[in-house]
Amino acid sequence: MRPMSDASPNTPGEVRRDDLVAWLNDYLQIGEFRDVSLNGLQIEGTPVIRRVAASVDTSVKTLQHAADSGADLLLVHHGLFWGKPLPVTGPHRERLRIAIQADLNLYAAHLPLDAHADVGNNAMMARALSLQNVTPFGEFAGKKIGVAGEVPFELSLQDFADRVQKLTGEICLVHGGGGPTVQRVGICSGEGSDRIPEAAALGLDTLLTGEPAHKHFNDAFEYGINVVYAGHYETEVFGVRALAAKLEDQFGLPWQFLHHPTGL
Numbered sequence: 001m002r003p004m005s006d007a008s009p010n011t012p013g014e015v016r017r018d019d020l021v022a023w024l025n026d027y028l029q030i031g032e033f034r035d036v037s038l039n040g041l042q043i044e045g046t047p048v049i050r051r052v053a054a055s056v057d058t059s060v061k062t063l064q065h066a067a068d069s070g071a072d073l074l075l076v077h078h079g080l081f082w083g084k085p086l087p088v089t090g091p092h093r094e095r096l097r098i099a100i101q102a103d104l105n106l107y108a109a110h111l112p113l114d115a116h117a118d119v120g121n122n123a124m125m126a127r128a129l130s131l132q133n134v135t136p137f138g139e140f141a142g143k144k145i146g147v148a149g150e151v152p153f154e155l156s157l158q159d160f161a162d163r164v165q166k167l168t169g170e171i172c173l174v175h176g177g178g179g180p181t182v183q184r185v186g187i188c189s190g191e192g193s194d195r196i197p198e199a200a201a202l203g204l205d206t207l208l209t210g211e212p213a214h215k216h217f218n219d220a221f222e223y224g225i226n227v228v229y230a231g232h233y234e235t236e237v238f239g240v241r242a243l244a245a246k247l248e249d250q251f252g253l254p255w256q257f258l259h260h261p262t263g264l
């Protein structure tokens with residue numbers, strides 16, 4: 001690897017890790033979020049980044065895939081550190097071992113990548129579904145991390161679910177507690193079924209989220225709102241992909257999405 005001094009400028013196709021991390025931290029405004037996830041650089045690897053991999057989750061599989069593909073940086077939505085001390089044993093040790101042995105940087109962006117107006121999971125889905133008059137929605141730890149908007153023309157619940165299915169490639173689970181038509185939609189990727197009361201209070205007729213919690217099953221029917229569950233994983237592929245593409249635009253870094261679906 002060509003050594004780079006502090007004074008040398010970044011050239012297209014490669015960037016100093018510290019510069020890239022500073023750019024990401026600023027672009028994603030990670031300091032603005034109270035999050036159980038440790039957002040930012042979680043594992044320090046090689047000091048120069050030339051190739052990026054992106055995945056939703058951090059696992060032995062995704063880390064090994066990133067290492068095998070020659071990536072210098074793995075960009076993830078779900079990182080390794082979630083607000084509690086972890087002994088370096090078992091699978092956690094193995095994950096760290098793979099990254100450190102491969103000199104792989106691991107950067108995690110959780111809530112900041114749900115919420116981001118350009119590359120966020122929810123903004124990306126709203127654009128793909130052509131929602132209009134999009135506003136922030138879905139309060140979490142003092143920040144709105146989702147979006148709400150209107151479909152361009154009234155759709156049946158079935159048509160809306162079909163559009164979501166086309167977008168994610170997975171069959172949706174629909175709890176039709178609202179009316180038969182869809183006009184005003186809230187989107188909250190991942191595990192967002194606890195947003196049902198907030199969505200209903202805002203007069204939204206439909207909530208699109210990822211994964212249902214069993215305790216929220218009755219809420220859809222009792223609050224009178226449709227809930228479309230499109231998968232935790234499948235609703236969170238958008239952000240890391242868009243962010244990696246942004247790094248390509250910004251720094252000329254080639255990237256690859258590592259698809260390891262969970263089916264959840």
Ligand SMILES: [Zn+2]
Pocket residue numbers: 078189190191232236
């Ligand atoms: Zn998630």
